[in-house]
Amino acid sequence: MAWAAEGRHLLSIDDLGREDIQRLLTRAESFAEVSGREIKKVPTLRGRTVINLFYESSTRTSASFELAAKRLSADLLNIKSVGSSVDKGESLKDTVQTLSAYDPAAIVIRSPNAGAAQMVSRWTTASVINAGDGKHEHPTQALTDLYTLRRRVGSLEGLKLWIVGDVLHSRVARSGILAFVRMGCEVTVCGPPTLIPRGIEALGCAVRHTLDELADADVVYSLRMQLERMQGTYVPSLREYAALYQIDSRRLTPTQLLMHPGPVNRGVELDARVIDSPQALIVDQVESGVVVRMAVLFELLAGGGRGARNATEQEPQPA
Known part of the structure; x- marks a missing residue:
């Protein structure tokens, strides 16, 4: 090796x-x-x-x-x-x-x-x-996510994965994009323009700023707002952020899988009902x-x- x-x-x-x-x-x-x-x-x-x-x-x-x-x-x-x-x-x-x-x-x-x-x-x-x-x-988190998905769906080739949330401050997102793209996944990152790093497309992912096309994803990977790393204001309020980017039962289709690296801020990036749904791989x-x-x-x-x-x-x- x-x-x-x-x-x-x-x-x-x-x-x-x-x-x-x-x-x-x-x-x-x-x-x-x-x-x-x-x-x-x-x-x-x-x-x-x-x-x-x-x-x-x-x-x-x-x-x-x-x-x-x-x-x-x-x-x-x-x-x-x-x-x-x-x-x-x-x-x-x-x-x-x-x-x-x-x-x-x-x-x-x-x-x-x-x-x-x-x-x-x-x-x-x-x-x-x-x-x-x-x-x-955070390379071992990316490997953990690959392993979790492979156990659930088998081949990762061609899998459509959306990473939603605070991508700017997320080491999980950076390692995840590199790992998922390397294994043949189609990766899209989504969040407010203030929370998406400039030039992130160079890692091989697409960028969206709304959840309008979220239904196209096979897997939704939600990220928390990393307030402890923020110096300044990136969104008007958590309430407004949740209204635009929270993953809930209206936005998550019955066939999609849900992932989150933890810890979860319930009621912000994820609604409690989807966290506890059979589609969630968070405990896995x-x-x-x-x-x-x-x-x-x-x-x-x-x-x-x-x-x-x-x-x-x-x-x-x-x-």
Whole structure:
């Protein structure tokens, strides 16, 4: 696998070719079988250390990386900026070099700053996984979304997907566009002109500013308004935004699938009834996140070696 052999990191979806993505999704499928067992653990990464270094709040990504590492039998160290030496003014570089002294196999980094994962990869010999860097990228979320959809619909080729909402501030949108286009999907982004980045068509997507053609989509991917990243006013009010762009039972057709990376602001980008509908894959996305991140850790740290043949082999049980 060229990506794992040459890169050793997952910093961007651009690190992955189509074959790399296919391999990761297939690997995730094998780990789904592990997750269905009574004992959800394999010895693949026993004796290896994974560090989760999170400078931003997280529930789904943090929890899924933690579960992924534990189910692969890795030793895990969770570091959050609150309560660490970061509170005392320690720089990211000094923190990474300190943690690298523990000889981790991988560092999973989330940061509010675009490019942080790239910088971390220069300061450590560990494999670095980007768990979200500012408005830049979130590659494992994109892989999770691909896996979730593939399990539901099979082939992704030619699938029409609309990404609706705050695209400007969304690292999920950027990674998602790159990943979905790479796998043959037809991607359209939709939102107010103030929340659509200039030149985003260069990534291979179409742009719309109204939901008039939403019925053409096979999949609707909704994004929340990232108020914490906004400096200034991008929409007149949340009420007006919801009136124009909220996905509800009137706008979502019975045959369309609904996705959202979470957390959801109920009543803003999504109506509560569609969140809880059979068309919603939101819980499926959360479930998929564990096995996809298991696949990423495996391919970076054990893929291609002896572990590749025994990825889902259980621990020997005592007689």
